[in-house]
Amino acid sequence: MLEKQRHHLLLELLAEMGYASVPVLSNKLKASEATIRRDIxxxxxxKALTKIRGGAQSNNVSSQIHERRHLKGSVFLADTEQNKDIKALIAEKAVSLCEEGESIIINGGSSTFMMKDALASRHLNILTNSFALAQELADNSDNQVTLPGGELYRKQSIILSSFENDGISNYHGSKMFMGTPAIGEFxxxxxxxxxVLSEQKLLKQADQLIVLADSSKIGKRSSLIxxxxxxxxxxxTDNKVEPxxxxxxEKHKIQVITVAVPDSE
Structure with missing residues (x-):
């Protein structure tokens, strides 16, 4: 991640949280604590923030970030750097399941964003709420790309709407691809x-749900089902999932496709 991007996201997080410690910012931005201290x-x-003992505090007077709604969850740009090579292999396998001319749905997220490279040479009809993926495909492919109506949430780089008339109900996809922060017994x-609201709307418009999740997400839990x-x-997923x-x-009749990753991953 570029320093300018990291600074912007750091200020976004402080605007959302009010204040945060160096370890918290380091974890969310996937940067070392030394790097975060230099950024602060x-x-x-x-005068973009106020430096406090052990962290930083939002400076509402000097900050250029205005109050806006935020979503709970990790930062998209930071997430794209986590398990990047594994995600790329998973994404390539996902795209290989698509037939030319097919209509598909791609939910926003770092794992599905990695589908961009394999999609560059394809000709598909794609509905996505991923602002980042839509930009990539518009610039580097001949795919037909459709975006739903709604508000752009910069931290996750996705478009969401609280209203029913966002255009999603007018689209049908044979497959929906999505990542997840956690998948397991629940x-x-x-x-x-x-x-959850956005993804449930998308699910209604697809025949098949295909989940992209590296082994670090398997068995984890999150706050909402x-x-x-x-x-x-x-x-x-990858071949490091526990048996x-x-x-x-298998008990739930899910077809599991694994990609092989080197032992050093």
Whole structure:
């Protein structure tokens, strides 16, 4: 992540949280604590935030960030750097399941964003609420890209709407692709009610649900349940998933597709 992007996201997080410690900011932005301390010092000198003992505080007077609604969950740009190579393999496998000319739905997220490279040479009709993916495909592919109506949430780089007339109900996809912060015995999980609302609307418009989740997401828990495992048709993951979870998914008749990753991953 570029320094400018990290600074912007750091200020976004402080606007949302009010204040945060160095370890919290380090975890959310996937940067070292030393890097975060340097960022805080630089931004403090610019009067973009207030430096406090062990962290930083939002400076509403000097900050250029205005109050806006936020979603619970991790930062998209930071997430794209986590398990990047594994996500790329999973995403490539996901795109290989699509037929030319097919209409599909892609939910926003760092795992599904990685589908961009394999989609560059394809010709599909794609509905996505991922602002970042739509930009990539518009610039680097001949796919037909449709965006729903709504508000842009910058932190997750997705478009969401609280209203029914956002255009989603007019679209049908044979497959829906989505990532998840957690999947396990309780089902497919999410972090924010707005994300659950949006994803449930998208699910209604698809024949098949295909989940992209590297092994670090398997067996984890989050605060909200999006749907039960019975709603998942295919799970694409890596070959480091524990056997007990493979048995769980088999019990729920989920087709599990694994990609091989080197032992060093």
């Amino acid at each position: 010092t630089k931004l403090s000198k610019r 089902g497919l999980m999410e972090t924010d009610p707005m994300l 999006l749907c039960s495992l019975d709603k998942v048709n295919i799970l694409i 007990r979870f493979l048995e769980l998914f």
